[in-house]
Amino acid sequence: MKKRLGALVIVLAGSAVLLASCGGGPKATTTQQTAKVQRGALVVTTTSTGNLAFTTTEDVAFDMAGTVEDVMVEVGDTVKQGQVLATLDADAWNDQLKALQKAVTTAQRNLTSAERNITAQQLAVRQAELNLQSSRNAATAIPAVKAAQDIVDNAEAALAALQGLYATNPGLYGPQITAVQAQLAQAKANLQTVLAGANFNLSTDVSLQILKAELAIDQAQRALDDADVAVDNVQSTRDDAAQALDDAQSNLADAQKLGPQVTAPFTGVVTKISVQGGQAVNKGAVAVTVADPSKFEVNVLVGERDISSMSIGGVATVSVDSMTGVVLPARITAIAPTATISQGVVNYQVTVEVESGSANITGAAPSGGFQIPSGASGQFPNRGTTGSSDNQSRARSGNFTGGAGLFATGGTSAATLRQGLSVTINLVTSAKANVLMVPNRAITKQKGQSYVTVEKTGDKGTTQEQVAVTTGISNSQYTEITEGIAEGDTVVIPITTSSSSSSTDQGNRGFMGAPGIGAVIR
Secondary structure (H helix, E strand, C coil), rough: CCCCCCEEECCCCCCCCCCCCCCCCCCCCEEEEEEEEEEEEEEEEEEEEEECCCEEEEEEECCCEEEEEEECCCCCCCCCCCCCCECHHHHHHHHHHHHHHHHHHHHHHHHHHHHHHHHHHHHHHHHHHHHHHHHHHHHHCCCCHHHHHHHHHHHHHHHHHHHHHHHHHHHHHHHHHHHHHHHHHHHHHHHHHHHHCCCCCCCCHHHHHEEEEEEHHHHHHHHHHHHHHHHHHHHHHHHHHHHHHHHHHHHHHHHHCCCCEECCCCCCEEEEEEEEEECCCCCCEEEEECCCCEEEEEEEECCCHHHHCCCHHHHEEECCCCCCCCCEEEEEEEECCCCEEEEEEEEEEEEEEEHHHHHHHECCCCCCCCCCCCCCCCCCCCCCCCCCCCCEEEEECCCCCCCCCCCCCCCCCEECCCCCCCCEEEEEEEEEEEEEEEEHHHHECCCCCEEEEEEEEEEEEEEEEEEEEEEEEECCEEEEEECCCCCCCEEEEEEECCCCCCHHHHHHCCCCCCCCCCCCCC
């Protein structure tokens, strides 16, 4: 049987892999293809499945208790930010405002009254102080008391003078100070005896007069003490009145901010209505649920082998199962700190959000290519036919430019994402740009060493040489070569065909999963 040796060219700038191969025979045969080693982007992903969910939803609740008067929207309605969604009976709210305003007025009056009481009690204290001083003056005006007081005053003056001279001559003034201190103590004792009316040298009338004066002093002192307590009490009452006014004003301000209406917190769509007209509700009762239909996310499980490669902001793609060829760019927004363990299998929940602007899908191709960012990102074509399952590594390669992207198929020029749609998520675990790579089938292994067969053309014709290579990252289609061959080398790819599969193989060789078949929608 005559064989034709074809050529496989890998072009990673948006071109298809060009293959030509020989026709199959009725028996299983092994043929060879060749491919030029070129540079490109290599991306490895892990795949999981899930369902689209709204990224942003909010339960809109009533700020106050009351009776529902009207619900202005229905499930599925599009609403704008600030639009009224439902209302309570306004009469009850107005009655509440009036009651709160009345409470503020009452609190203001109580505060004014308390402040006036403080002024009155302060005047009473001043009067009590004057009465006390008057009683003391009256007592000291009695001759016997005055005489006893004069002795005390003279002794105190003499003691003060001697204490001032003590430092100049302690030996002289020390004994004198001791003597005067004794005299002063005796004078004070005598004064107390006189004030108590117990001095035998006093007449009964004088003693009675002194006792009355002392009683007046005690009464005046007690009145002063009572006046001081009254001032403290009215000041406390004033503080309570001031706090009551603050509370009443705050309650009124809060009520004025609330109102009987609930409004849309953002532009979105109504997903649920929880109340109906005439229903009595409490404060905080949810009336309507609103979602932003332009933002979607997916919660997926990632295995423990791949979770270390995940990071916030990491690149992903979302393929919609019901929209053939639709691939949306996405980013990782959350990674669960704890594992989900089921039947001994350890997974971590990862939240992936579809990038803004991708929710509305149109048939227009992107204006430019999606470049692999620095770090570990890449362009991903459509889902292909690798047959990988959940949490199995998948990969694509390529750097797409131009309008080869497939966005909406089946005659649909525009499509819209919906909550609950089944999707497949590709999460990048590693990616490299501008690397040498060859098809996986071009690599053979012997005792742990990787080899490729390099085809060389010289004066003696075409020869083949087995070359040892060092490999890097790999996916289901391509492997990175870090050492052993160079860009532009031709490697041999063995192809096995049979009578039952030759036609299928022949048809599949047109693209071999090469880049350029799909594009990320932006």
